[in-house]
Amino acid sequence: MSAILKTDQLRVEFASREFRGTTTTALVGLNLEVQAGEVYGFLGPNGAGKTTTINALLGFVPPTSGTAHLFGIDVRQPIARQRIGYLPELTYYYKFLTAEELLRFYARIFGLSRAESDRRIEKLLKLVELEPVRNRPIKSYSKGMQQRVGLAQALINDPDLLILDEPTSGLDPLGRMKVREIIRRLKDEGKTVFFSSHELGEVETVCDRVAIIHRGELKASGRVADIVQPRHQNLEHAFLETIGYPIP
Amino acid sequence: MKTLFALARLTLTELYRRKDFYVLFILTAVVTLAAGSVNFFNDEKIIRYVKDLCLLLIWISTLLISVVTAARQIPAECEARTIFSLLAKPVTRGQVLLGKFLGCWLAVGLALLMFYAFFAIVTGSHEHRWPLGGYLQAIWLQWVMLGIVIAMSLLGSIHFAAPSSTSTICFVLVAGIVVVGPHLNTIALQQPQPLQTIAYTVYFLIPHLEWFDVRDRLVYGWASPAWQDIALASVYGAAYAGVFLLLAWLGFRRKSLNPG
Numbered sequence: 001m002s003a004i005l006k007t008d009q010l011r012v013e014f015a016s017r018e019f020r021g022t023t024t025t026a027l028v029g030l031n032l033e034v035q036a037g038e039v040y041g042f043l044g045p046n047g048a049g050k051t052t053t054i055n056a057l058l059g060f061v062p063p064t065s066g067t068a069h070l071f072g073i074d075v076r077q078p079i080a081r082q083r084i085g086y087l088p089e090l091t092y093y094y095k096f097l098t099a100e101e102l103l104r105f106y107a108r109i110f111g112l113s114r115a116e117s118d119r120r121i122e123k124l125l126k127l128v129e130l131e132p133v134r135n136r137p138i139k140s141y142s143k144g145m146q147q148r149v150g151l152a153q154a155l156i157n158d159p160d161l162l163i164l165d166e167p168t169s170g171l172d173p174l175g176r177m178k179v180r181e182i183i184r185r186l187k188d189e190g191k192t193v194f195f196s197s198h199e200l201g202e203v204e205t206v207c208d209r210v211a212i213i214h215r216g217e218l219k220a221s222g223r224v225a226d227i228v229q230p231r232h233q234n235l236e237h238a239f240l241e242t243i244g245y246p247i248p
Numbered sequence: 249m250k251t252l253f254a255l256a257r258l259t260l261t262e263l264y265r266r267k268d269f270y271v272l273f274i275l276t277a278v279v280t281l282a283a284g285s286v287n288f289f290n291d292e293k294i295i296r297y298v299k300d301l302c303l304l305l306i307w308i309s310t311l312l313i314s315v316v317t318a319a320r321q322i323p324a325e326c327e328a329r330t331i332f333s334l335l336a337k338p339v340t341r342g343q344v345l346l347g348k349f350l351g352c353w354l355a356v357g358l359a360l361l362m363f364y365a366f367f368a369i370v371t372g373s374h375e376h377r378w379p380l381g382g383y384l385q386a387i388w389l390q391w392v393m394l395g396i397v398i399a400m401s402l403l404g405s406i407h408f409a410a411p412s413s414t415s416t417i418c419f420v421l422v423a424g425i426v427v428v429g430p431h432l433n434t435i436a437l438q439q440p441q442p443l444q445t446i447a448y449t450v451y452f453l454i455p456h457l458e459w460f461d462v463r464d465r466l467v468y469g470w471a472s473p474a475w476q477d478i479a480l481a482s483v484y485g486a487a488y489a490g491v492f493l494l495l496a497w498l499g500f501r502r503k504s505l506n507p508g
């Protein structure tokens with residue numbers, strides 16, 4: 001089976017503007033491989049390079065060396081993004097549009113027909129429970145509501161692969177549960193989900209496999225059951241040990 | 249194509265929602281009032297002067313609108329980071345650029361139509377003359393000219409950092425091209441050697457926006473330019489807009505957007 005998402009020796013360096021000649025290395029030869037139909041959790045402490053990996057996968061930051069492929073297509077080609085849905089870490093949408101208009105705009109970008117986009121917009125607004133505010137501009141939404149707009153726009157093209165950067169950040173417990181439910185349902189539909197998270201409990205319950213990175217390096221990857229050894233109490237313990245934090 | 253229109257539409261919606269159109273209404277009111285004042289004069293010379301002034305006003309305000317809106321587009325997308333959600337879709341940067349161009353161009357087209365409609369109605373009701381063909385030609389030529397300006401501003405917005413400085417620089421540049429550009433060849437003749445060649449080169453490189461200016465013909469009621477001249481001017485305008493867009497695309501394609 002070929003991987004749907006694959007990075008090969010992915011290295012990303014950021015050249016510093018202020019201090020000439022110095023560079024920050026965000027990723028150090030990262031190898032990831034996500035198979036079709038998996039829910040894959042992407043873990044790591046703050047600044048580990050999760051968002052950078054995702055940015056590279058979407059073609060926003062060019063790899064310093066190494067490659068990244070989606071569906072076997074190099075991410076430098078826009079067509080690699082035809083069948084993916086992406087939820088950014090923070091909400092970046094056109095604030096002057098309403099939720100419905102935003103979804104319609106993206107539907108047009110994907111070349112969906114009018115009837116098809118109507119159908120999907122109805123379904124998605126119901127799914128993320130934004131129906132009551134569908135005609136209000138996004139700038140009047142709360143953070144959690146904006147996060148849900150993000151989830152809806154990520155699903156507009158009925159993607160086969162979802163790349164979510166901290167999908168539950170900013171959501172209330174009910175919202176988190178809903179997101180978990182959505183992820184499970186997508187999995188049942190045969191979709192692949194790749195998401196970063198700091199919520200280890202959540203990751204433990206929904207993920208088939210996880211990767212833990214630290215300072216741009218892959219520290220562990222595999223099924224949750226394989227990473228959590230008998231000597232660990234839970235994933236949190238395993239995580240802390242993996243990133244070299246002394247556990248009592 | 250669908251993508252381009254979706255992007256253009258987004259630009260129009262934004263302009264509309266940002267209430268930028270209010271500025272337009274105020275400007276239209278000024279033009280209308282100014283044009284309306286011809287009713288108080290009976291002297292042919294003063295009427296011409298007023299009409300000339302109105303057309304100059306239209307000329308300057310559409311230039312200003314073009315530069316300011318076009319220069320803001322891409323920096324604003326980057327600043328609000330909406331560009332990332334957009335580029336995560338199967339959209340190329342070239343399409344984003346073209347879509348923005350189209351949106352701005354359509355927007356100033358609408359503004360032009362509105363300005364000229366008011367101008368025509370107010371002066372026409374006084375003089376009982378409706379040179380529709382002349383107006384259409386003037387609008388078209390000015391629209392093509394603004395296409396060059398928009399493409400130029402987009403190019404500028406990709407190379408200069410802040411949108412505010414881009415607008416200013418572009419506007420100064422455009423003003424220079426309009427005011428100094430036409431006379432650069434005569435100026436060149438009076439210069440010592442290295443300067444003369446430079447001035448000549450600049451004269452041949454810059455787009456001659458003044459060629460699109462047919463205000464005098466409207467004011468004095470001269471014969472309209474021949475259609476083949478208009479076609480030629482359109483081709484000339486399209487070529488310049490195309491070159492600027494190409495340069496903008498080359499810059500934008502390689503630009504690091506630096507997320508995070």
Ligand SMILES: Nc1ncnc2c1ncn2[C@@H]1O[C@H](COP(=O)(O)OP(=O)(O)OP(=O)(O)O)[C@@H](O)[C@H]1O
Binds near residue numbers: 026046047
């Ligand atoms: N645009 C940038 N310019 C310079 N350095 C950057 C840039 N983006 C990220 N970095 C650096 O790269 C490293 C990884 O950052 P990244 O945002 O990928 O972390 P993360 O794992 O997503 O963290 P978090 O959990 O806080 O979201 C950090 O050291 C950060 O300082």
Ligand SMILES: [Mg+2]
Binds near residue numbers: 050051052089
């Ligand atoms: Mg992050």
